[in-house]
Amino acid sequence: MSYDPALLVSDPVAGRSCGTCTLCCKVFDVPSLDKPAGQWCKHCAPGRGCGIHETRPQHCRSFHCMWMTTDFLGPEWKPEKSKFVLTVDPASKNLLVQVDPGQPGAWKATPYYAQFKRWAEAAVPEHRHVIVFNGKAATVVLPDKDVALGVLGPDDRITFQRRDTMHGVLIDVRKVKATAVS
């Protein structure tokens, strides 16, 4: 199972709908509502939907997770089942995995973790990466290891340094201040 970030779309594909899933209303922050990541939005009825659907912020209107916008992820990848929400960062094309804080180990379960490793391996030549977030705490999934970076503040950035070795390309990951990479 592979994906090409260049082919990803922002609208739901035919046959996909949120249904009883409301996980994005918990795991992400919504700046216009002062809603922090990891807490249910005060307007959300979990499992039922948005209580202000007609007037919900634009931020919410335009959001669709990767399960909604692709047709190759099976029902086990629907966020209400997997307990994480997949997105692709529009700039870096990194795959982002935002985990339900109520189930912080969900991304390590079968079949997800093995698939994240396969995606991480496939993304190396394209300088893309798989990054798991528990709240604002980031873990980079690499083919040979996982690197826990702790909480990423607004001024923090992740750097990836590649080394060609006799065992192939190895990647060193660090958390640095934005001023160090600008």
Ligand code: SF4
């Ligand atoms: S996480 Fe995806 S499937 Fe679930 S409510 Fe949000 S957009 Fe819909």
Ligand code: SF4
């Ligand atoms: S306003 Fe509605 S759609 Fe937006 S996070 Fe809250 S419950 Fe979800």
